[in-house]
Amino acid sequence: MTSFAPDSIVLNRKLPLWYQVSQSLRASILGRSPQDPLRLPTEEQLAGHYGVSVLTMRQALKELEDEGLITRHRRRGTFIEPGVQRGAPVRLLGSVDAIVAQQSGMVAKLLEHGSSPVSGELAEYFADVDEVATYHRLRADERTGEPTNHARNYVRPELAERIGLDDLARWPMTKVLRDLVGVRIGRITDTVEARLADPETARLLQVPLLSPILHYTGVTYDEDGQVLDVAVIHYRGDRFSFTVTLDAD
Incomplete structure (x- = not known):
């Protein structure tokens, strides 16, 4: 074995x-x-x-x-444990592996991908390019099939050529960029907000309209401070909580 x-x-x-x-x-x-x-x-x-x-x-x-x-x-x-429930808290402690772990154990369906102009919200991150590669995925618990979150990633166009769509069905973008594309990640800045589900999110996550969700934005930088990826993820509020641990040092 x-x-x-x-x-x-x-x-x-x-x-x-x-x-x-x-x-x-x-x-x-x-x-x-x-x-x-x-x-x-x-x-x-x-x-x-x-x-x-x-x-x-x-x-x-x-x-x-x-x-x-x-x-x-x-x-x-x-x-x-073969019957473990994969839904778990969103935990941030400064480790890239923590982010990879958070999204592992889910199956992802690629809803759409392509390219789009850099919008006003993205301009501060991608000032040197006119378009970014876009990926929209719906993640679900691999055992129950229950949707847990849907994510949009906006990635530098030169990296898109090395991203395999099959890899995105198994791994979070962070792992794909670091371990499969081979970029060296310097840091990730995370922002989490409480919001209400809009019509698209309610439909995709199978929750009532205006129900509580967690709205996560993660900005991934390389070692030179250049933005590689901006991830916008909507988590079901009844399946996730948000925990932050601060090191006293």
Whole structure:
């Protein structure tokens, strides 16, 4: 049986190591193929993979266990929970892997893609181009099929040539740009607002008109400060909450 192989990450020493490891593992678990095994490697093997202590690894696994993604059994090992509900809080702690993890475990349907002129709202981000590539996707829980959010991404046109549409059905744009297109992400600025569902959002997310939603805007920059992608996402208010953790340092 093929062993579970979580993604490798470069750990940021300014963030709690257990958190970064848990988010990387979460993304790997939710992005796994149905035929992949449910049993995880041992704590020692995972700790060696990430280059952290066993104590840090245990703390990361406890976070996933508390969330209901895994179960741990003495002497038998650690197993991915096959019936887990993928809807989860929106959590922001400064890690790109946290954003990847947030949107993994969902299936995405590409509603439309193409190009559009840079509108007034986007002009501050794309001052040097006249058009941007656009992608509109509807995400749903992969087990229940229930819609969870719909997202529009506005991407620099020169990157669009390297974005595979099939990849967007599985992965969030952040992962596609970083791991598949190969750009080096410097930072992501996130804004979350409480809004009411407009007619399009109500129809796509199957919620009543004017029901509460979370309106998220994420701006992705490269290491030189150039904007790569602007994501506008509408989350169902009954499926997501918003949590921010601040490091005292």
